Amino acid sequence: MRDLLGQVLELLPDQAVALARIIDRTGAGPRETGAAMVVTGDGRVLGSLSGGCVESAVLTTADQVLLDGQASLERFAAADQFTVGLPCGGEIEVFVERLDHTDLPVLLALHTALEVHHPVAYATTLEARPDRKLLRLGDCAPWRGLDHDAAALLAAGHNGLIGAQEWTPGLAERPRTFVQVFRSPARMILAGANDYTRALTVAAANLGYHVTVVDARETFTTPSRFPAADEVVVDWPHRYMEAEQSAGRIDERTVLCVLTHDPKFDVPLLATALRLPATAFIGALGSRRAHADRTARLREAGVPDTEIARVRSPLGLDVAANTPEETAISILAQILATRGNATAQPLADLDGPIHRRPD
Template identity: 65%
Template sequence: MRTMLEQMVHLADRGPVALARIVDATGPGPREPGAAMVVTADGEVLGSLSGGCIEAAVVESAREVLANGHAVSDRFGYAEADGFAVGLTCGGEIEVFVERVDDTRLSVLSALRAAIAAGEPVALAATLAAVPDWKLLRLGDSEPWHGVDRDARALLAAGRSGVIGSDECETVQAPRPRVFVQTFAAPARMILAGANDFVRALARIGRQLGYRITVVDARETFATPARFPSAHEVVVDWPDRYLSAEHAAGRIDGRTVVCVLTHDTKFDVPMLVAALGIESIGFIGALGSRRTHSERVARLRTAGVTDDQLARVKSPLGLDLNAHTPDETAISIAAQILAERGGGSARPLALTDGPIHR
């Protein structure tokens, strides 16, 4: 949708168009959620949702939507390449939501275009209803919206698009309609210093959570893409030098997670000094026992780190799950990151009161 936003503003100002977007995808598929196609009243088609497998069916839905104004949701699954059924030959399944867009949406579309141009993280939320309700979301927003505003902002903070809420109708008991949140922001980053089994396990879980994973280690023998297949990038460099360069380039923000998992003071102390010197980093953690952390704190103080800065370091890293293996440890670390990011208590839900989704 980002690539055709300018055209949509121009077209919607002239007359209604049908906007078709992939809102959900399972398994292998040609496009990700948020991929869009626009159909005009005179039959012009902009963009695509697949390699041609489903476009004709979506165009037919778009004509109906333009005629009656009611949005529709179509789900396409696997279909044989030489068969008659409309579907995907890649084996996946997608849901396509088609809605009417006219000049009543211009203010939201224009604001979205301005935010993207300014480099501001922003998301467009739309209820998946016959008459969709739109909301432009920013990270600092706090205004309630259909009971899903918190979940929507969590997707925005992670740089992810997806469906939240349920298929149930809005009621007093469950005011959470099904909503598609399309995020226009780079994914949050997770920078992992080290090249060991703990890094490999955390990289895998971090990627599943939607983070862009960077593994950085100065040892060329260990820092290879083959050893860390879940990482988006594996960098051979001194971790502190890499982090400082990324900060200077403007690629570090309040959503960034930095975890030092090196078990080597010549790597972890300089890396923590560099990380603590960047106030915008959202989470800084360091793996190690209590004894290791106590010794590390002494070295950090010698390096000039203040008590206020030391308070930002999460170490020993992870929640108390009695974890032993790298995978178990990675789960405990990921759980702590989620709790910190979302303001959770990390206590068992059975021991808490009030709503589970706050």
């Protein structure tokens, strides 16, 4: 949608357009969620959803949406000889809506935010007459019971669906809504090339993190061992962390998990990370005995106790995790609880609403 926004803004003062976006994708697909196609009143097509697989069907829908103003939601699965679909075998959901001059204020605000590189989310209810909202970081203004869920997606830096699970036209509260986020995803840096790291890359990628695996041991640190990671880097972890900070790629959303079990890697990396001005979470895998030894070495390296206390170790929540996959869930649960300032207690033991509204 970002690439087409300027053209849409030029068209809307004079004519309505139909905007079609991929709002959900399962399996293989030609494009990611948020990919857009625009159909004008005089039949021009801008952009693409699938490289030609479903465009003809969406074009027909767009013509009807332009005619009656009623938005449409369609799902396309794998194609066969009788149906329009995706030859790659995946499945996509496409929302087609009508935009006209009344939508200019919110779209102009979106364009301005993108011009100055401000993180922003554009939320659209999947109703016959869609409601639209632009959300910025720190904006907690109530909006149809969806504002906190949308803010969580913006903080994480990835698109998503929130609200009711089924599309119910006219639903007043928490309608099913597509939130398109214009922000780089939050980073997770995993130091150490081992089985626990591999399991954590898979689980973290499912939460929308941009995952980097870094280790100085070239033999173990290969993309084939970590297919779910976005980056696999052969380097000393502390040196890599310093370079990323200098390049401005570490921020208050960055999560660091030290999984190396080796003081010659752990201590320099933690000493470096604890000096950084902003991180979301710093954790280190290992036993209580290992962490006591690590703490003593950090003190010898000149790291004050107040900073050492920021390291979550032993890492993870007490969920009787044993396998790498179970441990990954334990670690991610702790990260989620820390990020959301939650108790990490069983919901059955707590009072009040299940879905917390953060301050």
